Amino acid sequence: MTTTLERTAPRDLAAELPARLSLTPKTTLAGQLDGAWWPYSRDLEAELPPLAAALEEPWGRVTRVTVNPTRWPVVPHTVPMGGRLLHVGWFTEQDPDKLILLSYTVGRWDLLVIPPETDAASAARLMAAAAIPGSSLTAGVLMANETVIGRGMRDARRREATWESEGGACMSPFGNRMDRSTLPLPGDGWR
Known part of the structure; x- marks a missing residue:
């Protein structure tokens, strides 16, 4: 039997779950970001x-939010919240990976x-990096860096899987199998 799980939460579940946040500690160092948010879905x-x-509690009453619409399928003008309205705007000039x-x-x-x-591993790295006080890294730079790191991690896992599936065979740095004849010889050679 095969089970398919959605990677994003439905609307009812997202409203019940706590917000996944990482905030920059209060400091005099001003950075590009004040933290990171990892939503459960793309439903604003x-x-x-x-x-x-x-x-x-930490920041005060939020009255307005702005997003770039490229990452959100629907951008409502207002969102009801506890007897009041949260106003939502969108700007295509805003970094698509940032919420204001x-x-x-x-x-x-x-x-x-x-x-x-x-x-989860990528999200943890991003949340930690976005919460560094005084960081000059923008949202776009952090996401680009994580893409490279994530690709490197996937490549490393693939190389390890190849190593294991071949019984730990020697591989050249170019991914080619190496046998004894291709290994570097010591000064007196092998016999």
Whole structure:
């Protein structure tokens, strides 16, 4: 029997789950980002209320949110949240991997948005990197770096699997099998 699991949570489940956040500690160092958010889905109407609620205590009341529409299939104008409306705007000029939160009384916060389908190890690296105080790395740079790191990790796992499937055979740096005749010889040679 085969079971297929969705990598993103349905609307009801997303609203019940706590927001997955990593925030920059309060410091005088100003960086490009104030932390990272890893939503469960690409449904802003379901995802924004838990996010704004989680941020009320440390940051104050969020009144507006802006996104780049390339990462969100539907961008509602307003999202109901606990008897009030959260206003949502979109700008194609905004970094697609960033969410901007605004408050009339407190200010602005920029969060890296980690795609919901991201694996846990990549999300953990991204959340930690986005929360470094004073970092000059933008959301786009962090995502590009993670793409390279993730690709390297997948290649390393593939190479290890190849090693194991071949019984630990010697491989050249170019991925070719090496036998004794192709190994470098010591000064006196092998016999």
